[in-house]
Amino acid sequence: MDINNPSQKIVMICGPGEYPIMVYNYLIENGLQIERLIIEQPVNTQIFLKRRIKKLGVLNVLGQVLNRVLIVPLLKIEATKRLLIIKELGQLNSTPAKNDIISKVPSVNSTECLNILQQLKPEVVVVVNTRILGNKTLTSIQGKFINIHAGITPNYRGWHGGYWALVNNDSANCGTTIHLVDNGIDTGGVLYQKKINPTNQDNYYTYPFLQLIAGLPILKKAIKDILNENYEIKIWNKNHEGNLYYHPTIWEYISNRLSPLKFEFFLALYLLKTLTILNLGRDLFMQYFTG
Numbered sequence: 001m002d003i004n005n006p007s008q009k010i011v012m013i014c015g016p017g018e019y020p021i022m023v024y025n026y027l028i029e030n031g032l033q034i035e036r037l038i039i040e041q042p043v044n045t046q047i048f049l050k051r052r053i054k055k056l057g058v059l060n061v062l063g064q065v066l067n068r069v070l071i072v073p074l075l076k077i078e079a080t081k082r083l084l085i086i087k088e089l090g091q092l093n094s095t096p097a098k099n100d101i102i103s104k105v106p107s108v109n110s111t112e113c114l115n116i117l118q119q120l121k122p123e124v125v126v127v128v129n130t131r132i133l134g135n136k137t138l139t140s141i142q143g144k145f146i147n148i149h150a151g152i153t154p155n156y157r158g159w160h161g162g163y164w165a166l167v168n169n170d171s172a173n174c175g176t177t178i179h180l181v182d183n184g185i186d187t188g189g190v191l192y193q194k195k196i197n198p199t200n201q202d203n204y205y206t207y208p209f210l211q212l213i214a215g216l217p218i219l220k221k222a223i224k225d226i227l228n229e230n231y232e233i234k235i236w237n238k239n240h241e242g243n244l245y246y247h248p249t250i251w252e253y254i255s256n257r258l259s260p261l262k263f264e265f266f267l268a269l270y271l272l273k274t275l276t277i278l279n280l281g282r283d284l285f286m287q288y289f290t291g
Contacts, residue, residue, distance in 0.1 A: 008123050008227050009035040009120055009121065009122040009123060009124075009143075010027075010032060010033065010034050010035060010122055010123070010124045010125075010126065010223060010227075011034070011035050011036045011037075011038060011116075011117065011120055011122040011124070011125050011126070012024055012027075012034050012036070012037050012038065012125070012126040012127075012128065013038045013040070013108055013113070013125055013126070013127050013128070013130055014037070014038070014039055014040070014126075014127070014128040014129055014130060015039070015040055015042065015128070015129040015130050015131075016039055016040075016041070016042060017129065018094045019128065019129055019208070019212065020039075020128040020129050021094050021095070021096060021097060022092045022093060022094050022212065023126070023128050023148065023212070023216065023219070024037055024097055025092075025093040025094070025095060025097075026091075026092070026093070026216045026220075027126070027216075027219070027220065027223070029091075029093065030220055032220065032223060034101065034126075035101075035120055035122060036101060036102075036103055036116060036120060036122075037097050037101050037102050037103070038102075038103050038104075038105055038108075038113060038116060038117075039102060039103070039104050039105070040104075040105050040106065040107050040108050040110075040113070040130055040131065041104060041105070041106055041107075043107075043131070049061060049065075052064075056246065059249075060246075060249055062249075063248075063249025063250050063251055063252065064246070064247045064248070064249050064250075066249070066250040067247065067248055067249055067250040067252075067253050068247070070250060071204075071250055071253055071254075072204070072205065075203050075204050075205040076205050078203060078205075079201075079202070079203055079205045079206045082201045082202060082206055083205070083206055083209065086206060086209045086210060086213065087209065089213070090209070090212070090213035090216075092209070092212065092213070103116055107131065108127075108130045108131055108133055108137055109131070109133065109134045109136065109137050113137065114136065114137060114140045117137070117140050117141050118140055118141060121141055121142070121143070122141065122143045123143045123144070123226065123227055124143055124144055124146065124223050124226050124227060125141075125143055125144070125145045125146070125181075126146060126147075126148070126219070126223070127145055127146065127147045127181050128147070128148060132183070132185060133145065133181055133183070134183065135183050138181065138182070138183065144180060144226050144231075145180065145181035145188075146178060146179065146180055146181060146188075146191065146219075146222055146223070146226070147178070147179055147180075147181050147186070147188065148176065148177075148178055148212075148215045148216075148219045149161070149176065149177045149178075149179060149186050149215075150162055150176060150207075150208050150211040150212070150215075151164075151165070151175075151176070151177060151186065151211075151245075152165065152173040152174070152175050152176075152177055152193055152195075153177045153179060153186050153187070153190060153193075153235070153237065153242060154186075154187065154235070154237045154241050154242025155170070155173045155242055155243065156173060156242070156243065156245060157185055157186035157187065157242050157243065157244045157245065158185060158186065158243075158244045158245040158246055159245055159246055159247050160204070160207070160208075160245060160247065160248070161174075161211075161245065162174045162175070162196065162198070162207040162208065162210070162211050163204050163207050163248070164245045164248075166198065166207075167256045171197075172195070173195075174195060174196055174197075174198070174207075175193055175194050175195040175196050175211065175214060176193065176194050176196070176211040176212070176214045176215035176218070177190055177192070177193045177215075178190070178191045178192045178193070178215065178218050178219050178222045179191060180233070184237075184240045185244060186244075187237045187240045187242075188237070189233035189234075189235065189236050189237070190233065190234050190235035190236075190237075191218075191222045191225070191231060191232070191233065191234065192218035192219075192221060192222055192234070193218075193234075194214040194215060194217075194218055195214070196210045196211055196213075196214050198210060204248075204253070
């Protein structure tokens with residue numbers, strides 16, 4: 001089959017942001033025609049936090065928020081030069097897509113999204129950084145849904161698979177997976193995988209970009225395989241096995257980056273400062289109200 005055959009349609013469903021746009025630009029710059037770019041809108045922050053707290057608990061979510069607010073911006077600054085090199089070497093292009101190809105929907109599982117899919121009837125739907133697709137969406141068309149995942153499945157499902165593999169001293173499973181999408185989290189049949197080799201100049205912030213560079217060529221190959229009806233599932237995960245990882249908390253990140261002795265020192269210092277601030281606040285409070 002001809003991959004440029006207009007009767008064979010490719011649609012991309014993604015969340016907002018730079019990462020999905022780089023995937024889109026790579027595909028069209030390498031000869032694939034994307035019929036529609038469906039972008040789901042981010043969930044309300046308050047609703048998102050409530051759901052996450054219900055699943056992981058208040059303390060874990062608080063730690064994740066603190067890591068995102070306090071640590072990740074510092075890592076981004078630290079990796080500024082390295083990230084420019086990575087984007088140049090990987091020819092990552094974040095130029096926004098043209099508006100006439102974009103359809104914005106409230107959710108990948110919304111009626112609006114289903115209507116677009118049923119209207120276009122694509123052979124392939126590329127999924128990047130979205131919420132979990134429900135059965136109604138997955139069964140709305142005959143085409144295949146495939147995902148580019150920043151981790152080696154089934155060992156590292158969920159978020160930041162490359163980072164967690166390195167934390168676990170499991171560099172053999174630090175990489176990217178292209179897999180079919182089912183109703184689980186990164187549990188679909190594996191089509192291709194590619195390992196990465198981060199340098200000591202890389203960090204938590206750059207790992208996903210290295211994984212993206214590794215994953216884009218095999219994503220293109222997987223799309224061609226499906227259009228040619230010649231794809232092969234190399235790993236099945238019918239029982240949804242493997243570890244599911246989330247964003248690290250601030251204390252997880254610091255403890256993983258420091259030696260145990262340094263972490264104990266950091267934690268003791270942090271607690272001492274916290275107690276000092278609390279005592280100072282108590283003294284000021286008492287002075288103000290009893291003064």
